[in-house]
Amino acid sequence: FTPPYPPYDPTDKKGFSYTTVVSRWPKILTDILNAVLAIDHAATMQIQTLQDGCEEAKALKAKVEEGQGVIGKISKLKEDMGTNKPLLEIPNDGEAMTNVYNEELEKLRTENKDKWFTAPWLFAECYLYRLIRSWFKQTAHWQSFDPFFDKKESTFKSSGAAIYQLAKIMHDLDAEKTELFADSDKSLVIFREMIQMCLWGNATDLSLLTHMSHEDIANLQSVGKDAQAARKEYILKDDQEAVWQHLKTLKDTNAKIDFVLDNAGFELFTDFVFADFLVTYTPYASRVVFHPKLIPWFVSDVTPTDFASTIPDLLSDTFFPPPGSTIHPPEGAVTPPARLEEHSYLRQMVTRWQKYLAEGVFSLSVPESTPLGASDVKADFWTSPYPYWDLKEKGHVVFEELKESGLVIFKGDLNYRKLTGDVAWPVSTPFETAIGPVAGAFPILSLRTNKADVVVGVSQEVADALDAKGEKWRVNGKYALVSFCPKSV
Ligand code: F6P
Ligand code: MG
Secondary structure: OOOOEEEOOOOOOOOOOHHHHHHHHHHHHHHHHHHHHHHHHHHHHHHHOOOOOOOOOOHHHHHHHHHHHHHHHHHHHHHHOOOOOOOOOOOOOOOOOOHHHHHHHHHHOOOOEOOOOOOOOOHHHHHHHHHHHHHOOOOOOOOOOOHHHHEEEEEEEEOOHHHHHHHHHHHHHHHHHHHHHHHOOHHHHHHHHHHOOOHHHHOOOOOOOOOHHHHHHHHHHHHHHHHHHHHHHHHEEEEEHHHHHHHHHHOOOOOOOEEEEEEEEOHHHHHHHHHHHHHHHHOOEEEOOOOOOOOOEEEEEEOHHHHHOOOOOOOOOOOOOOOOOOOOOOOOOOOOOOHHHHHHHHHHHHHHHHHHHHHOOEEEOOOOOOOOOOOEEEOOHOOOOOOHHHHHHHHHHHHHHHOOOOOOOOHHHHHHHOOOOOOOOOOOOHHHHHOOOOOOOOEEOOOOOOOOOOOOOHHHHHHHHHHHOOOOOOOOOOEEEEEEEEOOO
């Protein structure tokens, strides 16, 4: 499929792609460098406590040296980026997609678009994460290292307030379960609340919000009716009602819902909540499959390891202390009582998810124990550079599987860029036109907060009015799109 518009790239200095190459990628690379440096430093300290020449010391020394090698590559890449050097071939590291990236790169070379400031943004950004993976893969001691893992975990840890609030909302739904199941007037209202919670869960990805304080993040995560209502005007395309009507057609069909996941931590938590709502409180879905990434991807995307650690994190009293509790109160201090009922609501809900996972009601598309960099005929597609209009051709196996789905939910910004090919569609282009030949293959729902230039399905007048206000509405993460495309009969 060849779209009639060019891809976004950094030759447009006003575009977000340019800002990305100039400042966002260098910052992400510096963060990776620092993560490696910190481990190298700790290992060096540890070596000093060990007997000279013992096996453990030797292994640690080798690890430190390999770490230094990776640090050198990162520094060199930052320099290359800043001076507009060509993207280099991905070394043959035995992992998936090397040839796919290199062949595409070769094509770009012939078009003289293979440099950091000329390559299409979507390709270059996917390439960047695959290249970084190859550096760790080619070591002996860093193959299973995810440079973003600590950051994903620590941000998740600071989401406690919103997590307890959502657990309470879900608990309150129990009282209305029969009514909800019978599709009362209330069902659509609650559905809207749930889908929006899952939508705004995407506002806090780490690749964009590295500069945000924990307080800023808590504000973005605020849930509940009032917060949703306040954000309603920020949903620029709103197909919620159409999705609901579609879900109703799935009644009693044992439908499976697929989530093509985006970010770990709080966003994944909201995906679980939405999945739980569909399975537990409606008669429209009986099974949910979650699709992760198999390499560290766009900083915060879910890997099988992230997925596997989510439930234990949520059940850990130290990871999410009961609201109101003080773990180490200063001596003699009078501390408010912990709100233990909220804590028990979270436990109840997460224990249900655990049961769903054990029974196969919820499942990850690959085993949870899948190590970083393992290859999987289906999952590999999600870390390719391909737009999703190539799904049938280039991701045939996963395409066939998704054809059986009752609804495929694509979470987040990058999935939206891949659905629309990240090309400069006029803003009023219908969503089903912009996603090309994948339209109609299966029911598609995209839940995306806007963090990149491409936007479709919005009227030109609305776009002009936002531009006139000087709002960076395409990229600042404050606006969102709920886009639905049904399966064609
Ligand atoms: O441009 C912002 C950005 O980092 C893009 O690189 C990428 O498309 C996106 O955000 C990642 O966001 P999300 O996690 O929502 O896909
Ligand atoms: Mg992401």
